[in-house]
Amino acid sequence: MERITATYFIETPYELEKAAAVLAGEQSSGTFVAVPGETEELKQRFAARVEAITPLETVNEPAIPGAVSAKGQYHRAMINVSWSIENFGYNLPTMVSTLQGNLYEITQFTGLKLMDLEVPASFAAHYKGPRFGIDGCRKLTGVEGRPLIGTIIKPSIGMTPEQTAALVKTLAEAGIDFIKDDELLSASANSSFENRVDAVMRVINDHADKTGKKVMYAFNISDEIDSMLARYDKIVAAGGTCAMVSLNSVGLAGAKKICDQGQLAIHGHRNGWGMLNRHPLLGIEFPAYQKLWRLAGVDQIHVNGIENKFWESDDSVVKSIDACLKPMLGGYSVLPVVSSGQWGGQAPETYRRTQTTDLLYMAGGGIMAHPDGPTGGVVALNQAWEAAVNGLSVEEAAAQYPEFSKSVEKFGSKK
Amino acid sequence: MERITATYFIETPYELEKAAAVLAGEQSSGTFVAVPGETEELKQRFAARVEAITPLETVNEPAIPGAVSAKGQYHRAMINVSWSIENFGYNLPTMVSTLQGNLYEITQFTGLKLMDLEVPASFAAHYKGPRFGIDGCRKLTGVEGRPLIGTIIKPSIGMTPEQTAALVKTLAEAGIDFIKDDELLSASANSSFENRVDAVMRVINDHADKTGKKVMYAFNISDEIDSMLARYDKIVAAGGTCAMVSLNSVGLAGAKKICDQGQLAIHGHRNGWGMLNRHPLLGIEFPAYQKLWRLAGVDQIHVNGIENKFWESDDSVVKSIDACLKPMLGGYSVLPVVSSGQWGGQAPETYRRTQTTDLLYMAGGGIMAHPDGPTGGVVALNQAWEAAVNGLSVEEAAAQYPEFSKSVEKFGSKK
Numbered sequence: 001m002e003r004i005t006a007t008y009f010i011e012t013p014y015e016l017e018k019a020a021a022v023l024a025g026e027q028s029s030g031t032f033v034a035v036p037g038e039t040e041e042l043k044q045r046f047a048a049r050v051e052a053i054t055p056l057e058t059v060n061e062p063a064i065p066g067a068v069s070a071k072g073q074y075h076r077a078m079i080n081v082s083w084s085i086e087n088f089g090y091n092l093p094t095m096v097s098t099l100q101g102n103l104y105e106i107t108q109f110t111g112l113k114l115m116d117l118e119v120p121a122s123f124a125a126h127y128k129g130p131r132f133g134i135d136g137c138r139k140l141t142g143v144e145g146r147p148l149i150g151t152i153i154k155p156s157i158g159m160t161p162e163q164t165a166a167l168v169k170t171l172a173e174a175g176i177d178f179i180k181d182d183e184l185l186s187a188s189a190n191s192s193f194e195n196r197v198d199a200v201m202r203v204i205n206d207h208a209d210k211t212g213k214k215v216m217y218a219f220n221i222s223d224e225i226d227s228m229l230a231r232y233d234k235i236v237a238a239g240g241t242c243a244m245v246s247l248n249s250v251g252l253a254g255a256k257k258i259c260d261q262g263q264l265a266i267h268g269h270r271n272g273w274g275m276l277n278r279h280p281l282l283g284i285e286f287p288a289y290q291k292l293w294r295l296a297g298v299d300q301i302h303v304n305g306i307e308n309k310f311w312e313s314d315d316s317v318v319k320s321i322d323a324c325l326k327p328m329l330g331g332y333s334v335l336p337v338v339s340s341g342q343w344g345g346q347a348p349e350t351y352r353r354t355q356t357t358d359l360l361y362m363a364g365g366g367i368m369a370h371p372d373g374p375t376g377g378v379v380a381l382n383q384a385w386e387a388a389v390n391g392l393s394v395e396e397a398a399a400q401y402p403e404f405s406k407s408v409e410k411f412g413s414k415k
Numbered sequence: 416m417e418r419i420t421a422t423y424f425i426e427t428p429y430e431l432e433k434a435a436a437v438l439a440g441e442q443s444s445g446t447f448v449a450v451p452g453e454t455e456e457l458k459q460r461f462a463a464r465v466e467a468i469t470p471l472e473t474v475n476e477p478a479i480p481g482a483v484s485a486k487g488q489y490h491r492a493m494i495n496v497s498w499s500i501e502n503f504g505y506n507l508p509t510m511v512s513t514l515q516g517n518l519y520e521i522t523q524f525t526g527l528k529l530m531d532l533e534v535p536a537s538f539a540a541h542y543k544g545p546r547f548g549i550d551g552c553r554k555l556t557g558v559e560g561r562p563l564i565g566t567i568i569k570p571s572i573g574m575t576p577e578q579t580a581a582l583v584k585t586l587a588e589a590g591i592d593f594i595k596d597d598e599l600l601s602a603s604a605n606s607s608f609e610n611r612v613d614a615v616m617r618v619i620n621d622h623a624d625k626t627g628k629k630v631m632y633a634f635n636i637s638d639e640i641d642s643m644l645a646r647y648d649k650i651v652a653a654g655g656t657c658a659m660v661s662l663n664s665v666g667l668a669g670a671k672k673i674c675d676q677g678q679l680a681i682h683g684h685r686n687g688w689g690m691l692n693r694h695p696l697l698g699i700e701f702p703a704y705q706k707l708w709r710l711a712g713v714d715q716i717h718v719n720g721i722e723n724k725f726w727e728s729d730d731s732v733v734k735s736i737d738a739c740l741k742p743m744l745g746g747y748s749v750l751p752v753v754s755s756g757q758w759g760g761q762a763p764e765t766y767r768r769t770q771t772t773d774l775l776y777m778a779g780g781g782i783m784a785h786p787d788g789p790t791g792g793v794v795a796l797n798q799a800w801e802a803a804v805n806g807l808s809v810e811e812a813a814a815q816y817p818e819f820s821k822s823v824e825k826f827g828s829k830k
Contacts, residue, residue, distance in 0.1 A: 027599065029570035046573040046603065064694050066726025086604035087572055093637045093664035094601045097686050100664075101598060104689025105725035155444035157502055158461040183516060184442065186509040188461065189501035222508045225640060225672040249508035249515075251666005257640040271512050274519025275691065275698050279479050282697070283690050310520035311481025 002120035003082040005051065006099045006288075011062065011076045011111030011281055013069030016053050020079045022108045024048035027098055028083070046087055051080040062110030063281035074110050090126040092252050092295060104282065111281025114288045123295065124329045130299040132265040133333030134358050137299060140241045140265060141177045141216050146389070147361040148216075149381045150178030151374075152339070154364050157185045161199035164191065167374075168200050172207040172215045174375035175382070176367070178360055181220035183246050183271045193219070193231050201238040218244035218267035218300075221258070228258055236263050247293060247301075248272035259297025267337070268298035278311060286316070287323040294332040300360055302337045306350045309341035318353045325356060335360050342366055343411040344384030344404055348397065351388035361385070371406045380407040417535035418497040420466065421514045421703075426477065426491045426526030426696055428484030431468050435494050437523045439463035442513055443498070461502055466495040477525030478696035489525050505541040507667050507710060519697065526696025529703045538710065539744045545714040547680040548748030549773050552714060555656045555680060556592045556631050561804070562774040563631075564796045565593030566782045566789075567754070572600045576614035579606065582789075583615050587622040587630045589790035590797070591782070593775055595633035598661050598686045608634070608646050616653035633659035633682035633715075636673070643673055651678050662708060662716075663687035674712025682752070683713035693726060701731070702738040709747040715775055717752045721765045724756035733768045740771060750775050757781055758826040759799030759819055763812065766803035776800065786821045795822040 012019035028048040056076040063074070088094040103112055132140065141148055151171060153164055171179055187193040200217055208214040221231040221243045228250070232243055244267040245255050259266050276283040290301055303320040304312045317338075324336040338350065338359050343366030351357070367377030380403040387397030387404070394412070398405040427434035443463040471491040478489070503509040518527055547555065556563055566586060568579055586594055602608040615632055623629040636646040636658045643665070647658055659682040660670050674681050691698040705716055718735040719727045732753075739751040753765065753774050758781030766772070782792030795818040802812030802819070809827070813820040 028572060042570065042573040045605075046570075066693060084604075087599065089602055089604070091601055091638045091642075093639075093661055093666075093669075094599070094635075096664040097598045097637065097661045097684075100690065101661075101686040102689065102725070104687070104693055105719075105727065107724070107726050155457065155461075157443060158457040183512045184502065184509070186506055187504055189499075189504070190460075220509075222512065223506045223668070224508075225668050227506075228668065246508055246512045246516075249511040249666075250668045251508075251663075251670070253638070253640050253643065253665045253669030254508075254672075255666070255668075257669075269512075271516040272519070274517070274521075275515065278481060278519055279694055279697055282694055304520075309522070310517070311522050312520065 002085040002122055004085065004095065004099070004120065005080055005082045005118040007115040007117070008079050008081065009076070009111070009113045009115050009281060010079055010109055011059070011074050012109050013062070013067055013074055014108055016055055016075050016077045019108045020050045020053055020081070022106065023079070023103060024050050024081055026102060026106060028087070046084065049082050051082050054078040064111055064279070067107040067110050076111070078115070085120060085122065090123065092256065092292060096252065096292065100284070113281055114284045116285065116287045117291055119291070119295070119329070121329060127295045128297060129294055129332040130297055130334050131259070131262045132299040134335045135333065137216070137265050137335050137360070140214070142213055143177050145357065146382065146385050147357050147359040148177040149378055150180065150360050150362040151176055151367045152180050152182055152362060152364045153185070154182065154368060156182035157188055158190070160190050161192070161195040164196055165199035165203045168215070168217065169203045169207070170374050171378070172203060174378040176215060176378050178216045178218070180218035180244055180267060183220060183222070183269050186220045186222055194234055197234050197238050197240065201240055205239050214241065216242045216265065218242040220244045220246070222246040222250050225254055225257060228254065229261070232258060232261055232264060241265060242267055244269055246271055247298065248276070252292065252296060255293070255298065256296040265299040266297065268293050268301040270302045274310070286320040290320070290323050290334065291328060294328055294334050298334060300335040300337050302339060305338040305340050305342045306346040306353070307341065314349070314353070321354045321356070321359070325358060337362060344381045344407050345394050345412055347381070347384035347388040348392065348394055351385070357385065357389065366407065366411060369410070370403070371410055372403060376403045376406060380404040417500040417537055419500065419510065419514070419535065420495055420497045420533040422530040422532070423494050423496065424491070424526070424528045424530050424696060425494055425524055426474070426489050427524050428477070428482055428489055429523050431470060431490050431492045434523045435465045435468055435496070437521065438494070438518060439465050439496055441517060441521055443502070461499065464497050466497050469493040479526055479694070482522040482525050491526070493530070500535060500537065505538065507671065507707060511667065511707065515699070528696055529699045531700065531702045532706055534706070534710070534744070536744060542710045543712060544709055544747040545712055545749050546674070546677045547714040549750045550748065552631070552680050552750050552775070555629070557628055558592050560772065561797065561800050562772050562776040563592040564793055565595065565775050565777040566591060567595050567597055567777060567779045568600070569597065569779050569783060571597035572603055573605070575605050576607070576610040579611055580614035580618045583630070583632065584618045584622070585789050586793070587618060589793040591630060591793050593631045593633070595659055595682060596635035598635060598637070598684050601635045601637055609649055612649050612653050612655065616655055620654050629656065631657045631680065633657040635659045635661070637661040637665050640669055640672060643669065644676070647673060647676055647679060656680060657682055659684055661686055662713065663691070667707065667711060670708070670713065671711040680714040681712065683708050683716040685717045689725070701735040705735070705738050705749065706743060709743055709749050713749060715750040715752050717754060720753040720755050720757045721761040721768070722756065729764070729768070736769045736771070736774070740773060752777060759796045759822050760809050760827055762796070762799035762803040763807065763809055766800070772800065772804060781822065781826060784825070785818070786825055787818060791818045791821060795819040
């Protein structure tokens with residue numbers, strides 16, 4: 001019988017084997033005393049199984065509070081645990097409850113993080129996954145051989161649909177591939193969703209008629225299910241190609257329902273991610289997280305960026321991009337969205353470390369605040385990526401490309 | 416204009432005022448450089464506003480990694496921040512993205528927890544909230560003047576629908592008010608959802624025909640939207656009164672869609688909660704969390720229990736029960752679900768500290784493994800609560816009630 005496997009980074013005041021056994025018991029047939037009806041055969045069929053324990057260091061202070069070791073020793077390990085597909089079938093929310101659920105609350109752990117998960121081949125028959133992915137997003141935008149260049153409408157909130165549309169016009173003429181709403185804006189008092197779609201798509205469709213290039217705009221549809229579906233239909237009717245969903249705020253069931261509509265590329269925003277990930281021994285790591293959303297069908301997912309303005313290390317960002325680009329069940333292609341403090345100066349290092357241009361490379365101020373305006377900003381970003389692919393350093397690129405040189409002057413000192 | 420207010424516990428390597436201003440900026444109009452179009456008028460209308468800063472201690476080590484203080488000082492405070500309702504209107508996912516969102520990732524904080532939130536009066540016109548709440552759940556089960564006594568089907572997973580139904584029969588005859596699926600079981604290879612509903616409801620309906628008492632069974636419908644809706648309809652058609660949703664795994668949009676159906680009481684399971692809450696300076700506290708789910712319409716929500724088997728302190732459990740019982744916008748009644756290692760011995764302390772019987776008091780092994788079997792277990796729990804309300808201690812109650820005395824003998828030493 002096929003099994004789902006999860007890898008955890010754990011810390012425990014108990015013996016590792018005992019703690020792992022409790023984890024497995026809690027997430028299959030556990031209760032605090034044995035009960036009638038729990039036969040050995042039943043246990044074996046549905047029991048979670050500890051597949052491997054790899055001991056790591058022992059420390060003297062617990063990573064998170066709530067349990068105390070009498071000996072003052074907390075043992076760390078990577079462990080692998082598996083469940084039969086018979087336990088929950090093809091049900092992502094219940095899979096999440098099984099792989100995570102109450103685990104973070106049990107006193108056998110002073111740290112627990114879901115690092116990765118593996119689903120069996122039969123999942124491919126049940127989950128269509130991203131309908132567009134990297135190739136689909138490239139086709140929709142007409143971009144080949146380089147990253148999609150994108151930007152976020154800023155200020156995050158407060159512009160009218162007309163102001164937004166005017167900015168979209170400027171950006172479209174500047175050659176941008178992708179634009180998104182900020183996650184703070186779905187419908188504000190001065191920018192209803194419908195009016196924004198109308199105003200923005202008028203500009204985008206006009207530009208497409210003239211140039212053949214349709215800018216992808218990720219309208220933030222995040223809301224209740226019915227509202228999201230209505231907004232989705234509005235985008236489709238207006239000729240749009242993308243909708244944005246705040247994954248953590250909407251949740252797995254809602255996001256999948258949207259992805260299942262299949263007509264728009266879904267931009268998966270991971271705001272709230274820091275709550276799930278910033279602590280090294282609590283929550284979930286991105287390799288596991290992105291698999292859930294790929295199964296749900298998200299086409300684009302945020303991975304932060306090199307030298308970002310958030311807390312995340314470059315190593316972690318690179319690991320996230322690698323996770324997205326690794327095929328899942330032979331496919332489930334998802335486009336990594338690089339953002340946060342990006343202005344082009346990070347392109348050489350991003351390419352050096354990932355060796356890919358299969359990225360949606362987002363810059364906010366890096367485009368909007370370029371000394372030559374947004375046009376200069378978009379040109380500079382494309383120059384930065386051309387230079388990156390050609391192996392140039394930031395300094396070499398600045399010497400060669402005047403617009404990028406101005407970016408370096410303006411943004412390069414902010415490091 | 417009405418405003419939404421959030422209270423945060425923060426820790427920062429910066430001056431408190433500066434860090435609070437960054438928080439407000441990030442969650443309204445922030446970007447890393449000023450951009451054209453950001454007028455002062457626009458800023459004021461949509462800007463988040465720091466309402467109050469209450470300084471707390473300064474520490475020498477950051478609570479979570481990702482930012483370093485040059486001086487080795489990390490300042491803690493409670494801060495209040497508000498947003499105009501004009502920013503996002505009545506949209507719970509976007510409210511969550513605004514109140515939480517990227518905040519956990521910014522380097523101005525080495526700790527951030529959303530402690531509470533206040534929504535303005537107009538929310539009452541937009542959110543129906545729990546359709547049943549405490550009074551509705553009492554009516555559905557015919558229980559007055561004492562807690563609803565409930566249990567969980569164990570083993571969590573592996574029983575057939577017939578085995579489950581047989582256990583339900585035993586429990587119904589024992590006088591139980593409420594039974595739930597474990598969060599690990601939605602549909603397993605040997606217990607399809609439909610067959611389980613049929614088998615269980617046959618027993619419950621028979622028992623109701625005979626006795627006039629309908630046991631509330633929370634079938635775990637957690638899954639994708641369409642599947643949840645189909646399962647919901649199945650329960651309604653079979654005469655059931657309750658559906659369970661794993662709130663964190665399903666998400667806010669999906670859970671609200673289910674609550675909006677309005678025909679069943681919704682049992683909100685918070686599995687995964689530890690990930691969001693166990694660290695003292697990361698995530699969200701229960702007073703804020705439960706408000707989101709009450710707005711979505713959840714009728715029952717888990718709060719853990721006194722002397723639970725998880726890491727949570729009794730103080731925290733009491734605070735959670737108090738939060739549930741405090742009216743929100745004058746209502747939005749939600750029934751606190753007390754569980755985890757409960758066997759009746761915690762009833763006196765639970766009552767002493769909360770002074771309420773408006774609880775769904777759940778015991779698993781505490782009922783199933785009672786020396787006299789489940790009947791003895793249910794009787795003992797009712798005795799424990801009668802004793803608790805009468806101000807008896809565990810010892811006094813054991814002297815008076817034989818079934819409870821056996822519980823004390825079996826479970827009392829496990830402390």
